[in-house]
Amino acid sequence: MPRQPNNSPQTRAVLAALLGGGGDWRHGYDLMRETGLKSGTLYPILIRLTESGLLEAEWRQAVPPARAPRHAYRLTAQGRAFAHAAAQREMAPRSREALQ
Amino acid sequence: MNTSADPFVAAAFKLCSAMMPPARSEWLHAMHIEATYIDGRFQARAFALGCCWGCLKERMSTMEFVHKAARLAMTLGMLALGIVAALSAWRVADDHGPTGLVFALLSIAFLASGLWSCVRGPAAVVQAASTMLIVSAVSFVALHSSIGEDWFNLHLYRALSVEGILIWGVLLGGALFLKPAKPVAA
Numbered sequence: 549m550p551r552q553p554n555n556s557p558q559t560r561a562v563l564a565a566l567l568g569g570g571g572d573w574r575h576g577y578d579l580m581r582e583t584g585l586k587s588g589t590l591y592p593i594l595i596r597l598t599e600s601g602l603l604e605a606e607w608r609q610a611v612p613p614a615r616a617p618r619h620a621y622r623l624t625a626q627g628r629a630f631a632h633a634a635a636q637r638e639m640a641p642r643s644r645e646a647l648q
Numbered sequence: 649m650n651t652s653a654d655p656f657v658a659a660a661f662k663l664c665s666a667m668m669p670p671a672r673s674e675w676l677h678a679m680h681i682e683a684t685y686i687d688g689r690f691q692a693r694a695f696a697l698g699c700c701w702g703c704l705k706e707r708m709s710t711m712e713f714v715h716k717a718a719r720l721a722m723t724l725g726m727l728a729l730g731i732v733a734a735l736s737a738w739r740v741a742d743d744h745g746p747t748g749l750v751f752a753l754l755s756i757a758f759l760a761s762g763l764w765s766c767v768r769g770p771a772a773v774v775q776a777a778s779t780m781l782i783v784s785a786v787s788f789v790a791l792h793s794s795i796g797e798d799w800f801n802l803h804l805y806r807a808l809s810v811e812g813i814l815i816w817g818v819l820l821g822g823a824l825f826l827k828p829a830k831p832v833a834a
Contacts, residue, residue: 576682577695586694587679588701595675595706605678610685618685619678 554600554630558585559593560638563631566603566623573608573620594621602627657683660696667703667824669710676703707824708771722773722819723765729815730758750805754812757783777820784812 554563561583566574568582580590597603604624607617623631661680668676679699686692733755741748761776768775788809791802 575685576678577686580695586701587682587696587698588705589698591675591679591699591702592705592709595672616681616684618681619675 554596554602555634558583558589559597560634561585562590562593562597563623563627563634566621567628567631567635569622571622573606573622575618575620579621597627602630654689654692656693657696660693660700664699664703667700667707669706672706708774722822723762726758726762726765726776726819730755730762733758747804750808754808773819773823777816777823780812781816781820784809784816788813
């Protein structure tokens with residue numbers, strides 16, 4: 549059975565981390581530390597999310613500015629809606645379990 | 649500590665640049681820059697190794713691996729090797745059980761890889777070949793250490809591990825590099 553795109557537990561973890569950031573720009577290594585994902589898992593997810601329009605990526609000036617600009621990521625409006633929906637889908641079974 | 653000068657990290661990103669599809673070079677650059685922001689040599693190295701795996705996955709997902717004929721030949725080759733190994737297992741099992749078991753396991757590995765490649769498409773060749781390459785390499789190292797010194801047929805097992813490294817290495821190299829990456833929409 550084909551998998552639904554952008555619906556793996558790892559992708560949901562990345563979406564949750566980005567959603568929790570409150571719209572701030574996030575860096576790859578920060579996301580790795582927060583989600584516990586390895587770079588080999590995280591970056592392909594970021595690429596997929598960017599290509600599907602859920603994430604925007606931008607080179608942002610480093611602090612201090614003497615260092616090279618760094619790639620940063622944040623959810624687009626569509627991405628936020630998708631991340632909210634994914635979070636709700638994940639919460640729904642737990643709520644049902646709690647009620648039983 | 650700036651880890652950008654670490655030779656291991658540099659070598660890993662050189663490997664990454666050989667694997668990453670050209671249309672995604674900006675992402676490779678992003679990973680490389682990110683590595684320079686990581687404090688700690690071990691963490692930077694782990695990050696770089698992970699990036700190698702990520703680039704390999706990107707290559708697998710975007711490339712036209714091989715011409716269909718080459719892919720078919722690889723799959724048929726794996727199935728044929730599986731049958732040969734199964735016949736060998738059957739012939740030697742009565743004389744020496746452990747050797748028969750080794751051939752039976754080889755047969756299962758070849759047949760399973762061949763079938764996996766038929767069912768799951770070209771990416772499966774890479775998955776199967778990289779897994780079996782690691783298994784062969786570990787066997788090679790183990791058989792050349794003190795572990796198997798007293799084993800019967802040790803030379804045969806060593807030869808099989810070398811053969812495994814060659815066969816799976818060729819399959820992996822062929823699957824990855826016979827055909828250049830497809831251009832991807834940026």
